[in-house]
Amino acid sequence: MDLRPPRNRADRRAVTWWTVQGLIGAAVAAVAVGVPYVLFTDRPLWLAAVAAGFVAALLALALVWPRAYYRLSRWEVTDEAVYTCSGWLFRSWRIAPMSRIQTVDTVRGPLQRLFGLSDVTVTTASSAGAIKIEGLDHALAAGLAERLTEITQRTPGDAT
Amino acid sequence: MSDEWLRLHRRTFLASAVMSMALVVPLVTVLTKVLLDQEVALRLVVAADAGATVLIIIGVVIYDVLRWRATTYRITGERVELRSGIMVREHRSIPRDRVRTVDVTADPVRRVLGLAVVKVGTGERAGDDKAELTLDPVGRADADRLRRTLLHRSPEPDGTPQADATIAELRWAWIRYAPLTVWAFVGGAVLVGVAHRALDIIGVELFSLDALGDLWDRLSVIPGWLLIVLLPAADLLVGTVGAVALFVESWWHYRLDREPSGTLRLRRGLLTTRSLTLTERRLRGVELSRPLLLRWGGGARVKAVATGLSKNDKETERADTLTPPVPLAEALRVAQEISPGEHPALRAHPKAARARRMRWAGFAVVMLAVATAALDAVFAWVPWWAWAVPAAAVPAAAYFAADAYRGLGHGLTGRHLVTRSGTAVRRTVALDRTGIIGWHFRQSVFQRRAGLATLVATTAAGHGSYTVHDAAEAAAVDLADLAVPGLVAPFRASGDRDGFVTPG
Known part of the structure; x- marks a missing residue:
């Protein structure tokens, strides 16, 4: 596109803010997945792996996305x-x-x-x-x- | 105009008494049905019905009297004010120079009683219905006086004509476009469905009535292939009659005038009459709307791109519609009258836009095939000819993709930014360049690879934004740069080119 990028970025602290926000979200999701797993299932290993993978993906997103968003906005x-x-x-x-x-x-x-x-x-x-x-x-x-x-x-x- | 507080018209009590019948008839029908089922004596049933009727009418009229007592309005030199509310008192006040539209509607009951409902629109976007003052009802003469007072401007010095100039008037030949809506095809079926539901509520089973049973018996004598022809034909007939009746009701006495005070006035309606007046200063352009069937029939409608026309209008026609379905040439003429400008040659969009649409069409067909295969695998009851659906979808999807691409176009004239797109409804919008209040460029990762971009012009009027879909990247930026000089140029990567470039 024949448009130059605007001159300014968000404040550097915004990255920390977005990261904390993402980590809180990941923590909430971990609890929401973990509690039913412990209470309502026979605790099979494969389900634990799926749940852990899901939470790990959210964690990775919480760490990567704010940095990318900061660079692009x-x-x-x-x-x-x-x-x-x-x-x-x-x-x-x-x-x-x-x-x-x-x-x-x-x-x-x-x-x-x-x-x-x-x-x-x-x-x-x-x-x-x-x-x-x-x-x-x-x-x-x-x-x-x-x-x-x-x-x-x-x-x-x-x-x- | 006087500064005293005025009341609504007293005859509203009579109007609400008559209109309470809409409540009385279904309730009494249900009541009768219930009581008869309980085997209550006929005399008692009649007495109960009469009692219920009187109670409802009294209730409705009392409510209306309270509403009437609570409502006063006045028009001062600067403001229009309305006090209303039985329980919660409300006082609304609009500066007169913010008044954009005056809408005068009279349904059959109010018409007979010489009343009309006046809605004063401001075009403010704060809240949905708060931007409107409704006077329900005032006398017919008062309504006309309000209309004139609120939108009166002294004529422009540059020789605006002093008499009303008629822009368009109903021609009965246009009625041939009335059936060119989806409703003409499904109307009959919808009607039967609604009738079935309504009768079901009062306990009548439409399809078990003896008469219908007889009819069904007779119909079963007719061979199946004939029924397959006859039923859609009957549906089409009912739908067509309905569409034509709706056209007559909506557009009887249709007339679009330009008044010397700088306003457009649209009048129409057979039973419910409607008059909409809007100030031309609020016009930001004009739209040519062509739904698929109407387009195939060579017709079009003209809509106003104006600030202050209500969005979620429950009328049979939207408030921004300025003409019934008319021949394309006539629509172009009316559009030209309303928002004069050169007739632009629209630029076609790059072939990549066509390829994108073909890919979408291919994707839709594949999804259809996958769905058929899934049904086949899971239920094992899908007959072989079900595969005719995805097969038939191939040429249809290709046709619509090609049609969607042909519809794409944009252009720039001295006054307007013109954009055209759409298949189900093809819209050509001529937006005043001075009415553009912002730009939004969009580019998905797929568009980036194809060298395309989408340009959205935001405006205070009409839909709030008008889009140029899938233009060439450079053309989108050039178009925005040329349409509103000086706004985009400082942000171009290639530097300020002082408008030397032409749209590509």
């Missing part, structure tokens, strides 16, 4: 537009002109707060989906949201 905000790109099997580039942005939100989940991270969501008047920038340093995200809001308020009209 990029974002950029210029004076004219917000530009993001992500994905590998299904690549996706989004561009929203500054003059058409309606709202800018920052969202912080409990885990994210622990790592000092925020997501920024940029919405236009279209129902076809907002642009999301994930895993930014909180101070950076707040500043970005403030800047975007200020720029969009300068534009007259209802951005449709």
Whole structure:
């Protein structure tokens, strides 16, 4: 594609955040698989192997996926537009002109707060989906949201 | 306009009393059936029915009186306000310059009583139905006055015509397109199914009635091969009559006008009359919609790409539909009137897009064959001729894949971005370039290998986004770059080319 990658990546800490999230998911899955195995089966060896394989795959995913996602997701905000790109099997580039942005939100989940991270969501008047920038340093995200809001308020009209 | 608070029309009580019959008739039927089964005396049954009827009507009218007392509206210089709610009080207020559409509907009961329901749409996307104020009902004259007041704009200085200009009017020849829907083919069967269900509820078994039993006996005399011809023929006849009746009900007195105040007005309907007015400033383009059967018949419909038309409309026609099914040439003319622009020559998409569609078709046929084989292996009851299904699917799938590829196209004119795609429904959308509020490029790993990409233009109007499927990679980026100058250029890998490139 004749599109250059956006200039910025998520905060480095986002990798840790996504990894912790994935490990929690893997742990929940391990319990969900392990408890019925102990309680409701005759504990055959082959089933233990299948279950262990499943949990191991989740663990591997939790370790590999955040690093890959970090490398592939990029974002950029210029004076004219917000530009993001992500994905590998299904690549996706989004561009929203500054003059058409309606709202800018920052969202912080409990885990994210622990790592000092925020997501920024940029919405236009279209129902076809907002642009999301994930895993930014909180101070950076707040500043970005403030800047975007200020720029969009300068534009007259209802951005449709 | 006066600032005082107004009430809905009092005759609504009468309308709801009449319409409570929709509740009375089925309930009384069930009640009668139950009581007769209990062998209650006929006099008592009649008394119980009468009692139930009176109770229901009184209940409905009391509710309507409470609703009427709770509802007031007013139109000030700046705002439209509505207070409503019996238990939970609600006060909604819309700035008048946010009003995009005014929809006036009168079903047969309200029509006879000189009433109409007015819906004022804003085009805001916050909430589903909250973007609309509904006045149910006001008098006919009030409805028309509201329509004029709310959407009145002073005429443009550049010589907008002062009289209504008719864009399209019903021609009865168009009725030939009415049966070209799926409903004409399954309508009869659906009707029998619904009748069977409805009668089943009140305890009548449709297929065990003596009359039908007789009919069945007589039918069994007819040889099987004739039945195979006759039953679909009867189904087709019922479906066609139904589709034609629906066309007449929906499109009687159809008329599309451009009013001097810068609004489009669509009027239609035989029993339920409907008038939709929308401001042209809210138009973001126009869509030509051609479902498969209609396309084979050479017809098309025109739809508006506008902000503020409700999505989940339960009417027989969607709110954005501007014409009945009409001949293609007529549809093109109306589209041109509504959103004038050069007629673009659409560019075909690369052959790789055709290969992709052929692969999808091949995959579908293989899945069908696998399913047949699985049934054969598991149940061992699949007759040999069941294999005719995947076999017949081969040419059909190939045809539709080729047709889907032929449908792909895009173009750019001074005013519009034009995109065409679809087989089951082929849509050609001319989207105002100024109405594009963002781009989304997509590329799967398969598209990447084939050098294709999908471009989505997002907009505040219509479906919210319009897609150019499987264009050549470079063509997709060029198209976006040219359609909204300056937006994509800073992000191109090859640098800012100042629009020297042409779409490929």
